[in-house]
Amino acid sequence: MTRIHPTAIVDPHAQIDSSVTIGPYTVIGPHVRIDAGTSVGPHCVIEGHTTIGRDNRIFQFNSLGAIPQDKKYAGEPCELVIGDRNTIREFSTYNIGSPGGGGVTRVGNDNWLMAYVHLAHDCVVGNNTIFANNSQLAGHVEVGDWVILGGFTIVHQFVRIGGHGMTAMGSVLLADQPPFVMSQGQPAQARSMNFEGLRRRGFGAERIAAVKAMHKALYRQQLTLEQAKSRIAELAAQTPAAAADVDLMLSFLGRVDPQRGIVR
Template identity: 65%
Template sequence: MTQVHSTAIVDPKAELDASVSVGPYAVIGAHVRIGAGTTIGPHCVIEGHTTIGCDNRIFQFSSLGAIPQDKKYAGEPTELVIGDRNVIREFCTFNLGVPGAGGVTRVGSDNWIMAYTHIAHDCRVDDHTTLSNNTTLAGHVHLADWVTVGGLTGIHQFVSIGAHAMLGFASAVTQDVPPFMLVDGNPLAVRGFNVVGLRRRGYTPARIAAVKQMHKLLYRQGRTLDDARTAIQALAAEMPEAAEDVALMTRFIAHSTRGIAR
């Protein structure tokens, strides 16, 4: 049977796998679904149309699935969807989506999310990210795979952060950050590329060299953005081993809506 502490309040309509553990004084609403092996810490509140996958560990005092902090929200049945194997530490707040923007806030799998992180409505956090203490995501932010965010960092609404990027401590992020880049500060500045992270993930020297060249073309040669993008596209033929990395960069630049940090 599901391990529910006697002081927890679980709505009879909630769907919890038999292996779910619910700690003291937790509150779980009627439209919540929780998958196998997930543990819910003391005093957590999980509400709204919230779906949580398998083997997540949710620490005490987190609030998941509360209504969005958006004055236009009028009680529509929007969603929060969380994947598998995430660690969600103390006092995190993840909100539901809002209508007209997809209506779903999504958190992927294998993420390490530290205390006091806020994920606002309609954000999308992909897989293998690390969000340090007091990371704040405004509405509609997208973090791609393997992004690392330093503590006390705020990310403006509609900003996208490319895969493998790293954001330093106490940064103010108001523009899109291309894949692989290392940024920090207020105002935000690009300091280099995330070579340590790429090495840890098994990138070959050839792929790292291609990322280094992309960084140089974007930030070290005084090129216009269009000129830099054209030069980056040419790298796919020159460095075929890094063709996917080049494609990732060129797609990101082409689809940027807030302009890239430069």
């Protein structure tokens, strides 16, 4: 049988796998689905149209699936979708999506999300990220794979953070942060590329060199964004091993809002 503490309140319409553990005083709503191997600690509230995948570890005192903090929201059946093998630490708040943003707030797989993290409506978080304590994402934020957010990072609505990037503690992101970039400050400014993180993930010398070249094109050669994109595109032919990294960068830069720009 599902290991549900007798003080927990689980709606009979909720879909809970038989291997799920639910702690004392937790409340589970009728439209919630929780898959195999996931554990939910005490004093959590999981509500709304929320789907939680396999083998997640959800600590105590979390609010998942509450309605968005959006005055335009009128009760539409929007969703929160959480993938597999995520760790969600205490006192976090993840809201469902909104009709104006696609209707889904989404968290991928293998993320390490520390205490007091806020994911507002329509945020999209990739895989293998680390969010340190009190990272706060406003609505419609997109975070790529392998991103690390330093403690107390604040991200403005609609901002995107490219894969393999990193922010320092207390950073305030008001513009898009391209892949591989490390930023710091209020507002955040690009400081370097996340070279140590790339080495730890197995990037070889050729790929690291290509990332350095992309950094120079974006930040060291006084090029416009369009000129930098052209310079970066040449790297794929020069360094075939880095073709996927170049594609990641160009795909990201191709979606930059001219009014918001990128961190500089």
